[in-house]
Amino acid sequence: MSARITLHEKAAKSIGRRHPWFFSGAIKSIKGSPEAGDILQVLTPEGQFAARGYWNPNSQIAIRVLSWQDENINRDFWLGRIRQAIHARGGQPVCRLINAENDYLPGLIVDRYGEWLVLQALTLGIDQRKQMLAALLAEELQPRGIYERSDVDVRSKEGLSEVTGVLWGEEPPDSIEITEHGWRLLVDIKTGQKTGFYLDQRDNRADLYHTLQTHPAEVVLNAFSYTGGFTVAGLAGGAQRVISLDSSEGALELAKQNVALNGFAVNDEDFVVGDVFATLRQYRDAGQTFDAIVLDPPKFAHNASQIDRAARGYKDINLFAIHQLKPGGLLWTFSCSGVISADLFQKIVFGALVDSGREGQIIRRLTSAADHPVALTFPEGDYLKGLVCRVW
Numbered sequence: 001m002s003a004r005i006t007l008h009e010k011a012a013k014s015i016g017r018r019h020p021w022f023f024s025g026a027i028k029s030i031k032g033s034p035e036a037g038d039i040l041q042v043l044t045p046e047g048q049f050a051a052r053g054y055w056n057p058n059s060q061i062a063i064r065v066l067s068w069q070d071e072n073i074n075r076d077f078w079l080g081r082i083r084q085a086i087h088a089r090g091g092q093p094v095c096r097l098i099n100a101e102n103d104y105l106p107g108l109i110v111d112r113y114g115e116w117l118v119l120q121a122l123t124l125g126i127d128q129r130k131q132m133l134a135a136l137l138a139e140e141l142q143p144r145g146i147y148e149r150s151d152v153d154v155r156s157k158e159g160l161s162e163v164t165g166v167l168w169g170e171e172p173p174d175s176i177e178i179t180e181h182g183w184r185l186l187v188d189i190k191t192g193q194k195t196g197f198y199l200d201q202r203d204n205r206a207d208l209y210h211t212l213q214t215h216p217a218e219v220v221l222n223a224f225s226y227t228g229g230f231t232v233a234g235l236a237g238g239a240q241r242v243i244s245l246d247s248s249e250g251a252l253e254l255a256k257q258n259v260a261l262n263g264f265a266v267n268d269e270d271f272v273v274g275d276v277f278a279t280l281r282q283y284r285d286a287g288q289t290f291d292a293i294v295l296d297p298p299k300f301a302h303n304a305s306q307i308d309r310a311a312r313g314y315k316d317i318n319l320f321a322i323h324q325l326k327p328g329g330l331l332w333t334f335s336c337s338g339v340i341s342a343d344l345f346q347k348i349v350f351g352a353l354v355d356s357g358r359e360g361q362i363i364r365r366l367t368s369a370a371d372h373p374v375a376l377t378f379p380e381g382d383y384l385k386g387l388v389c390r391v392w
């Protein structure tokens, strides 16, 4: 019989809300001698069955719930959850295939780039089972290879070090080509950021493209451009010039290749390696203005204690960007910090606008693409928020 954990009275609310995490402080007692990573029965304070989940005594999040049903967590269980997530993507060849807690598979991220899959094991419970999960994925999808990109900071909170490498099948080449909205894009799944590409911004790149069709822009600034997804969208949308600005030289090299691959001219001066904060100040000093600006910074706040500092950072870049927009110019501004709510983000952008002395309107609110579902029981999954603003 599997070990059992009984929860404290104070965890009753979380049980009722079916939140998939129980923190170490929520545990009243443990029966049996479970090993780290084992699957346990979770009992209510009254001793009734509540859930099954995996356990990590070395993590603050001691239990991650796999099922609220009294069912066996066996091969069929994992296969069922994987099939459910795959089915929900409707056969999209390039997508986030498994979105961890939001697909009821806590700690497991799988991105699909055509015939290649990239897996991230964020927790000990998943790390211990990743070979089995890769085999199930291979059986279902017959990829050429499954590459592991478990080189993420959060693993240290689970007592894990960073790992990358082939999990199943062939090793992918240094860059692979994907198609997004008909654009050809190169992705480096072995050493690029995240699993190689920011799939979550897919619909928002399309939003830029479609908007520019009806609101032509001559010069666009794509700040925090990474490999130029928004750059290609802007050029395809009819912009005469899109300046890609990022601190990563490697990402900008790939951005150049992506621009060329889509038949647009590559002008070296339109690929700027630099810090966005400093470069926006330089644009201010030089009086350089833009018809549209995209601001898609990295996560500024990783936890609640960083919110104030992050808010100042978001305000600064939005203020600088607003200053550099021509009257009637458009701003696509994003935050991927889960701890910054959509409401707070809007207040920050509002603060930047007021300080700039300009007038502005929200014309659209944006979020992540549909292959990044957010489980209603897991509000932490709702991290990406964006505003499209017109600035006068």
Ligand SMILES: C[S@@+](CC[C@H](N)C(=O)[O-])C[C@H]1O[C@@H](n2cnc3c(N)ncnc32)[C@H](O)[C@@H]1O
Binding pocket: 193, 197, 198, 201, 224, 225, 226, 227, 228, 229, 230, 245, 246, 247, 248, 251, 274, 275, 276, 277, 296, 297, 298, 299, 336
């Ligand atoms: C969220 S990603 C941008 C993703 C991109 N918009 C896309 O659609 O692929 C953030 C990017 O900001 C870059 N970055 C981080 N800090 C920066 C800074 N201070 N100045 C310039 N770029 C920075 C990173 O290298 C990364 O490429």
